Amino acid sequence: MSEKKSLPERLKKNLTKRAMKYLSTPEGMKKFQQLLESKKRADRFLGAIYGLAGLPNLADKQQVEWAVDRQAKRLRDLSGQVEKVENLLKRLEGLLDEAPAKAPVPAPEPVVAPPPPPPVVEAPVVEAPVVERPVVKKPIDKPRVAKAPAKPKPAAKVPEKKAVAPKKTAKKAAPAKPKPKPAKRPKPLGAVPQKTLLSGSKSLLDLNFKKKK
Known part of the structure:
Protein backbone atom coordinates (compact mmCIF):
# COMPACT_ATOMS: atom_id res chain seq x y z
CA MET A 1 0.00 0.00 0.00
CA SER A 2 2.87 2.35 0.79
CA GLU A 3 4.33 1.81 -2.70
CA LYS A 4 0.98 2.57 -4.38
CA LYS A 5 0.59 5.81 -2.44
CA SER A 6 4.09 6.88 -3.13
CA LEU A 7 3.67 6.80 -6.94
CA PRO A 8 1.03 9.59 -7.21
CA GLU A 9 2.91 11.68 -4.67
CA ARG A 10 6.07 11.39 -6.76
CA LEU A 11 4.18 12.35 -9.90
CA LYS A 12 2.72 15.40 -8.16
CA LYS A 13 6.15 16.51 -6.99
CA ASN A 14 7.67 16.07 -10.45
CA LEU A 15 4.80 18.01 -12.06
CA THR A 16 5.05 20.87 -9.59
CA LYS A 17 8.81 21.13 -10.11
CA ARG A 18 8.42 21.24 -13.88
CA ALA A 19 5.60 23.78 -13.60
CA MET A 20 7.71 26.03 -11.37
CA LYS A 21 10.65 25.80 -13.77
CA TYR A 22 8.36 26.65 -16.72
CA LEU A 23 6.77 29.59 -14.89
CA SER A 24 10.20 30.94 -13.99
CA THR A 25 10.92 31.39 -17.69
CA PRO A 26 9.62 34.60 -19.42
CA GLU A 27 7.38 32.58 -21.78
CA GLY A 28 5.73 30.82 -18.83
CA MET A 29 5.10 34.11 -17.07
CA LYS A 30 3.41 35.60 -20.17
CA LYS A 31 1.09 32.62 -20.55
CA PHE A 32 0.23 32.68 -16.83
CA GLN A 33 -0.71 36.37 -17.08
CA GLN A 34 -2.84 35.69 -20.16
CA LEU A 35 -4.70 32.96 -18.24
CA LEU A 36 -5.40 35.31 -15.34
CA GLU A 37 -6.74 38.04 -17.68
CA SER A 38 -8.99 35.57 -19.48
CA LYS A 39 -10.37 34.36 -16.13
CA LYS A 40 -11.16 37.95 -15.08
CA ARG A 41 -13.00 38.56 -18.35
CA ALA A 42 -15.01 35.39 -17.88
CA ASP A 43 -15.94 36.38 -14.34
CA ARG A 44 -17.11 39.81 -15.51
CA PHE A 45 -19.15 38.30 -18.31
CA LEU A 46 -20.81 35.80 -15.95
CA GLY A 47 -21.51 38.57 -13.41
CA ALA A 48 -23.28 40.63 -16.08
CA ILE A 49 -25.40 37.66 -17.09
CA TYR A 50 -26.30 36.89 -13.46
CA GLY A 51 -27.25 40.53 -12.91
CA LEU A 52 -29.61 40.49 -15.92
CA ALA A 53 -31.19 37.24 -14.72
CA GLY A 54 -31.48 38.50 -11.12
CA LEU A 55 -29.03 35.92 -9.78
CA PRO A 56 -26.14 36.70 -7.45
CA ASN A 57 -22.54 36.44 -8.51
CA LEU A 58 -20.97 33.24 -7.28
CA ALA A 59 -17.74 35.06 -6.40
CA GLU A 98 -73.44 15.08 3.51
CA ALA A 99 -75.61 16.34 0.62
CA PRO A 100 -78.67 14.09 -0.20
CA ALA A 101 -78.41 12.00 -3.26
CA LYS A 102 -80.52 13.46 -6.03
CA ALA A 103 -82.59 11.35 -8.39
CA PRO A 104 -80.84 10.86 -11.68
CA VAL A 105 -82.12 13.14 -14.37
CA PRO A 106 -83.24 11.17 -17.43
CA ALA A 107 -81.18 11.86 -20.40
CA PRO A 108 -82.99 13.64 -23.22
CA GLU A 109 -84.10 11.50 -26.11
CA PRO A 110 -81.86 11.80 -29.11
CA VAL A 111 -83.31 13.89 -31.87
CA VAL A 112 -83.66 11.89 -35.03
CA ALA A 113 -82.41 13.88 -37.93
CA PRO A 114 -84.64 13.88 -41.02
CA PRO A 115 -83.42 11.71 -43.87
CA PRO A 116 -81.40 13.55 -46.47
CA PRO A 117 -83.17 14.43 -49.72
CA PRO A 118 -82.61 12.09 -52.64
CA PRO A 119 -79.65 13.02 -54.78
CA VAL A 120 -80.43 14.99 -57.89
CA VAL A 121 -79.44 12.98 -60.92
CA GLU A 122 -78.38 15.21 -63.73
CA ALA A 123 -79.31 14.21 -67.25
CA PRO A 124 -76.33 13.05 -69.26
CA VAL A 125 -75.09 15.61 -71.67
CA VAL A 126 -75.19 14.19 -75.19
CA GLU A 127 -72.44 15.61 -77.27
CA ALA A 128 -73.10 16.32 -80.92
CA PRO A 129 -71.26 13.96 -83.25
CA VAL A 130 -68.23 15.47 -84.77
CA VAL A 131 -68.50 15.41 -88.56
CA GLU A 132 -65.15 15.08 -90.15
CA ARG A 133 -64.89 17.17 -93.23
CA PRO A 134 -63.09 15.61 -96.16
CA VAL A 135 -59.75 17.11 -96.72
CA VAL A 136 -59.58 18.44 -100.25
CA LYS A 137 -56.11 18.21 -101.59
CA LYS A 138 -55.12 21.07 -103.77
CA PRO A 139 -53.75 20.05 -107.18
CA ILE A 140 -50.08 20.37 -107.46
CA ASP A 141 -49.22 23.22 -109.76
CA LYS A 142 -47.36 21.98 -112.77
CA PRO A 143 -44.17 23.77 -113.60
CA ARG A 144 -44.87 26.47 -116.07
CA VAL A 145 -42.92 26.20 -119.32
CA ALA A 146 -41.78 29.45 -120.80
CA LYS A 147 -43.57 30.06 -124.11
CA ALA A 148 -41.58 30.80 -127.17
CA PRO A 149 -41.72 34.45 -128.21
CA ALA A 150 -44.49 35.08 -130.72
CA LYS A 151 -43.46 35.90 -134.25
CA PRO A 152 -43.96 39.52 -135.21
CA LYS A 153 -47.04 40.03 -137.40
CA PRO A 154 -46.50 41.66 -140.82
CA ALA A 155 -47.36 45.28 -140.90
CA ALA A 156 -50.83 45.91 -142.31
CA LYS A 157 -50.94 47.75 -145.62
CA VAL A 158 -52.42 51.19 -145.41
CA PRO A 159 -55.07 51.58 -148.17
CA GLU A 160 -54.45 54.49 -150.44
CA LYS A 161 -57.13 57.13 -150.38
CA LYS A 162 -58.75 57.78 -153.77
CA ALA A 163 -59.33 61.28 -154.92
CA VAL A 164 -62.98 62.10 -154.44
CA ALA A 165 -64.53 64.45 -157.00
CA PRO A 166 -66.23 67.44 -155.49
CA LYS A 167 -70.00 67.05 -155.32
CA LYS A 168 -72.09 69.40 -157.39
CA THR A 169 -74.29 71.48 -155.23
CA ALA A 170 -77.88 71.57 -156.51
CA LYS A 171 -79.25 74.98 -157.09
CA LYS A 172 -81.98 75.93 -154.76
CA ALA A 173 -85.36 76.39 -156.41
CA ALA A 174 -86.89 79.81 -156.27
CA PRO A 175 -89.66 80.13 -153.74
CA ALA A 176 -93.10 79.57 -155.29
CA LYS A 177 -95.19 82.60 -155.64
CA PRO A 178 -98.40 82.50 -153.65
CA LYS A 179 -101.49 81.91 -155.79
CA PRO A 180 -104.10 84.65 -155.63
CA LYS A 181 -107.23 83.59 -153.75
CA PRO A 182 -110.36 83.58 -155.91
CA ALA A 183 -112.73 86.40 -155.12
CA LYS A 184 -115.89 85.45 -153.38
CA ARG A 185 -118.83 85.32 -155.68
CA PRO A 186 -121.76 87.38 -154.54
CA LYS A 187 -124.82 85.51 -153.45
CA PRO A 188 -127.64 85.66 -156.05
CA LEU A 189 -130.69 87.61 -155.29
CA GLY A 190 -133.63 85.71 -153.86
CA ALA A 191 -131.43 82.99 -152.44
CA VAL A 192 -133.08 80.95 -149.77
CA PRO A 193 -131.06 79.51 -146.87
CA GLN A 194 -130.22 75.87 -147.34
CA LYS A 195 -131.89 74.80 -144.06
CA THR A 196 -135.34 75.88 -145.31
CA LEU A 197 -134.98 74.14 -148.68
CA LEU A 198 -135.65 70.53 -149.27
CA SER A 199 -132.74 68.14 -149.21
CA GLY A 200 -130.64 68.26 -152.35
CA SER A 201 -132.37 71.36 -153.66
CA LYS A 202 -130.75 74.59 -154.68
CA SER A 203 -132.04 78.02 -155.37
CA LEU A 204 -133.84 78.36 -158.65
CA LEU A 205 -132.08 81.57 -159.36
CA ASP A 206 -128.65 79.92 -158.98
CA LEU A 207 -128.18 78.59 -162.47
CA ASN A 208 -124.55 77.70 -162.04
CA PHE A 209 -125.03 74.76 -159.55
CA LYS A 210 -123.02 71.58 -159.78
CA LYS A 211 -124.32 68.09 -160.15
CA LYS A 212 -124.21 65.67 -157.28
CA LYS A 213 -121.48 63.13 -157.44
Whole structure:
Protein backbone atom coordinates (compact mmCIF):
# COMPACT_ATOMS: atom_id res chain seq x y z
CA MET A 1 0.00 0.00 0.00
CA SER A 2 2.87 2.35 0.79
CA GLU A 3 4.33 1.81 -2.70
CA LYS A 4 0.98 2.57 -4.38
CA LYS A 5 0.59 5.81 -2.44
CA SER A 6 4.09 6.88 -3.13
CA LEU A 7 3.67 6.80 -6.94
CA PRO A 8 1.03 9.59 -7.21
CA GLU A 9 2.91 11.68 -4.67
CA ARG A 10 6.07 11.39 -6.76
CA LEU A 11 4.18 12.35 -9.90
CA LYS A 12 2.72 15.40 -8.16
CA LYS A 13 6.15 16.51 -6.99
CA ASN A 14 7.67 16.07 -10.45
CA LEU A 15 4.80 18.01 -12.06
CA THR A 16 5.05 20.87 -9.59
CA LYS A 17 8.81 21.13 -10.11
CA ARG A 18 8.42 21.24 -13.88
CA ALA A 19 5.60 23.78 -13.60
CA MET A 20 7.71 26.03 -11.37
CA LYS A 21 10.65 25.80 -13.77
CA TYR A 22 8.36 26.65 -16.72
CA LEU A 23 6.77 29.59 -14.89
CA SER A 24 10.20 30.94 -13.99
CA THR A 25 10.92 31.39 -17.69
CA PRO A 26 9.62 34.60 -19.42
CA GLU A 27 7.38 32.58 -21.78
CA GLY A 28 5.73 30.82 -18.83
CA MET A 29 5.10 34.11 -17.07
CA LYS A 30 3.41 35.60 -20.17
CA LYS A 31 1.09 32.62 -20.55
CA PHE A 32 0.23 32.68 -16.83
CA GLN A 33 -0.71 36.37 -17.08
CA GLN A 34 -2.84 35.69 -20.16
CA LEU A 35 -4.70 32.96 -18.24
CA LEU A 36 -5.40 35.31 -15.34
CA GLU A 37 -6.74 38.04 -17.68
CA SER A 38 -8.99 35.57 -19.48
CA LYS A 39 -10.37 34.36 -16.13
CA LYS A 40 -11.16 37.95 -15.08
CA ARG A 41 -13.00 38.56 -18.35
CA ALA A 42 -15.01 35.39 -17.88
CA ASP A 43 -15.94 36.38 -14.34
CA ARG A 44 -17.11 39.81 -15.51
CA PHE A 45 -19.15 38.30 -18.31
CA LEU A 46 -20.81 35.80 -15.95
CA GLY A 47 -21.51 38.57 -13.41
CA ALA A 48 -23.28 40.63 -16.08
CA ILE A 49 -25.40 37.66 -17.09
CA TYR A 50 -26.30 36.89 -13.46
CA GLY A 51 -27.25 40.53 -12.91
CA LEU A 52 -29.61 40.49 -15.92
CA ALA A 53 -31.19 37.24 -14.72
CA GLY A 54 -31.48 38.50 -11.12
CA LEU A 55 -29.03 35.92 -9.78
CA PRO A 56 -26.14 36.70 -7.45
CA ASN A 57 -22.54 36.44 -8.51
CA LEU A 58 -20.97 33.24 -7.28
CA ALA A 59 -17.74 35.06 -6.40
CA ASP A 60 -19.57 37.19 -3.81
CA LYS A 61 -20.52 34.93 -0.86
CA GLN A 62 -22.78 37.48 0.82
CA GLN A 63 -24.96 37.83 -2.27
CA VAL A 64 -25.19 34.06 -2.54
CA GLU A 65 -26.34 33.76 1.11
CA TRP A 66 -28.96 36.48 0.65
CA ALA A 67 -30.29 34.72 -2.46
CA VAL A 68 -30.53 31.43 -0.58
CA ASP A 69 -32.48 33.07 2.26
CA ARG A 70 -34.91 34.67 -0.19
CA GLN A 71 -35.58 31.35 -1.92
CA ALA A 72 -36.15 29.66 1.47
CA LYS A 73 -38.76 32.28 2.43
CA ARG A 74 -40.55 31.82 -0.92
CA LEU A 75 -40.65 28.07 -0.40
CA ARG A 76 -42.13 28.51 3.06
CA ASP A 77 -44.83 30.81 1.72
CA LEU A 78 -45.66 28.34 -1.01
CA SER A 79 -45.92 25.46 1.45
CA GLY A 80 -48.39 27.48 3.57
CA GLN A 81 -50.53 28.21 0.50
CA VAL A 82 -50.52 24.53 -0.44
CA GLU A 83 -51.75 23.56 3.05
CA LYS A 84 -54.61 26.05 2.78
CA VAL A 85 -55.68 24.60 -0.55
CA GLU A 86 -55.62 21.07 0.87
CA ASN A 87 -57.86 22.09 3.77
CA LEU A 88 -60.37 23.65 1.39
CA LEU A 89 -60.50 20.49 -0.70
CA LYS A 90 -61.19 18.38 2.38
CA ARG A 91 -64.11 20.64 3.38
CA LEU A 92 -65.60 20.37 -0.06
CA GLU A 93 -65.41 16.59 0.00
CA GLY A 94 -67.22 16.50 3.39
CA LEU A 95 -70.00 18.77 2.09
CA LEU A 96 -70.50 16.55 -0.94
CA ASP A 97 -70.81 13.47 1.23
CA GLU A 98 -73.44 15.08 3.51
CA ALA A 99 -75.61 16.34 0.62
CA PRO A 100 -78.67 14.09 -0.20
CA ALA A 101 -78.41 12.00 -3.26
CA LYS A 102 -80.52 13.46 -6.03
CA ALA A 103 -82.59 11.35 -8.39
CA PRO A 104 -80.84 10.86 -11.68
CA VAL A 105 -82.12 13.14 -14.37
CA PRO A 106 -83.24 11.17 -17.43
CA ALA A 107 -81.18 11.86 -20.40
CA PRO A 108 -82.99 13.64 -23.22
CA GLU A 109 -84.10 11.50 -26.11
CA PRO A 110 -81.86 11.80 -29.11
CA VAL A 111 -83.31 13.89 -31.87
CA VAL A 112 -83.66 11.89 -35.03
CA ALA A 113 -82.41 13.88 -37.93
CA PRO A 114 -84.64 13.88 -41.02
CA PRO A 115 -83.42 11.71 -43.87
CA PRO A 116 -81.40 13.55 -46.47
CA PRO A 117 -83.17 14.43 -49.72
CA PRO A 118 -82.61 12.09 -52.64
CA PRO A 119 -79.65 13.02 -54.78
CA VAL A 120 -80.43 14.99 -57.89
CA VAL A 121 -79.44 12.98 -60.92
CA GLU A 122 -78.38 15.21 -63.73
CA ALA A 123 -79.31 14.21 -67.25
CA PRO A 124 -76.33 13.05 -69.26
CA VAL A 125 -75.09 15.61 -71.67
CA VAL A 126 -75.19 14.19 -75.19
CA GLU A 127 -72.44 15.61 -77.27
CA ALA A 128 -73.10 16.32 -80.92
CA PRO A 129 -71.26 13.96 -83.25
CA VAL A 130 -68.23 15.47 -84.77
CA VAL A 131 -68.50 15.41 -88.56
CA GLU A 132 -65.15 15.08 -90.15
CA ARG A 133 -64.89 17.17 -93.23
CA PRO A 134 -63.09 15.61 -96.16
CA VAL A 135 -59.75 17.11 -96.72
CA VAL A 136 -59.58 18.44 -100.25
CA LYS A 137 -56.11 18.21 -101.59
CA LYS A 138 -55.12 21.07 -103.77
CA PRO A 139 -53.75 20.05 -107.18
CA ILE A 140 -50.08 20.37 -107.46
CA ASP A 141 -49.22 23.22 -109.76
CA LYS A 142 -47.36 21.98 -112.77
CA PRO A 143 -44.17 23.77 -113.60
CA ARG A 144 -44.87 26.47 -116.07
CA VAL A 145 -42.92 26.20 -119.32
CA ALA A 146 -41.78 29.45 -120.80
CA LYS A 147 -43.57 30.06 -124.11
CA ALA A 148 -41.58 30.80 -127.17
CA PRO A 149 -41.72 34.45 -128.21
CA ALA A 150 -44.49 35.08 -130.72
CA LYS A 151 -43.46 35.90 -134.25
CA PRO A 152 -43.96 39.52 -135.21
CA LYS A 153 -47.04 40.03 -137.40
CA PRO A 154 -46.50 41.66 -140.82
CA ALA A 155 -47.36 45.28 -140.90
CA ALA A 156 -50.83 45.91 -142.31
CA LYS A 157 -50.94 47.75 -145.62
CA VAL A 158 -52.42 51.19 -145.41
CA PRO A 159 -55.07 51.58 -148.17
CA GLU A 160 -54.45 54.49 -150.44
CA LYS A 161 -57.13 57.13 -150.38
CA LYS A 162 -58.75 57.78 -153.77
CA ALA A 163 -59.33 61.28 -154.92
CA VAL A 164 -62.98 62.10 -154.44
CA ALA A 165 -64.53 64.45 -157.00
CA PRO A 166 -66.23 67.44 -155.49
CA LYS A 167 -70.00 67.05 -155.32
CA LYS A 168 -72.09 69.40 -157.39
CA THR A 169 -74.29 71.48 -155.23
CA ALA A 170 -77.88 71.57 -156.51
CA LYS A 171 -79.25 74.98 -157.09
CA LYS A 172 -81.98 75.93 -154.76
CA ALA A 173 -85.36 76.39 -156.41
CA ALA A 174 -86.89 79.81 -156.27
CA PRO A 175 -89.66 80.13 -153.74
CA ALA A 176 -93.10 79.57 -155.29
CA LYS A 177 -95.19 82.60 -155.64
CA PRO A 178 -98.40 82.50 -153.65
CA LYS A 179 -101.49 81.91 -155.79
CA PRO A 180 -104.10 84.65 -155.63
CA LYS A 181 -107.23 83.59 -153.75
CA PRO A 182 -110.36 83.58 -155.91
CA ALA A 183 -112.73 86.40 -155.12
CA LYS A 184 -115.89 85.45 -153.38
CA ARG A 185 -118.83 85.32 -155.68
CA PRO A 186 -121.76 87.38 -154.54
CA LYS A 187 -124.82 85.51 -153.45
CA PRO A 188 -127.64 85.66 -156.05
CA LEU A 189 -130.69 87.61 -155.29
CA GLY A 190 -133.63 85.71 -153.86
CA ALA A 191 -131.43 82.99 -152.44
CA VAL A 192 -133.08 80.95 -149.77
CA PRO A 193 -131.06 79.51 -146.87
CA GLN A 194 -130.22 75.87 -147.34
CA LYS A 195 -131.89 74.80 -144.06
CA THR A 196 -135.34 75.88 -145.31
CA LEU A 197 -134.98 74.14 -148.68
CA LEU A 198 -135.65 70.53 -149.27
CA SER A 199 -132.74 68.14 -149.21
CA GLY A 200 -130.64 68.26 -152.35
CA SER A 201 -132.37 71.36 -153.66
CA LYS A 202 -130.75 74.59 -154.68
CA SER A 203 -132.04 78.02 -155.37
CA LEU A 204 -133.84 78.36 -158.65
CA LEU A 205 -132.08 81.57 -159.36
CA ASP A 206 -128.65 79.92 -158.98
CA LEU A 207 -128.18 78.59 -162.47
CA ASN A 208 -124.55 77.70 -162.04
CA PHE A 209 -125.03 74.76 -159.55
CA LYS A 210 -123.02 71.58 -159.78
CA LYS A 211 -124.32 68.09 -160.15
CA LYS A 212 -124.21 65.67 -157.28
CA LYS A 213 -121.48 63.13 -157.44
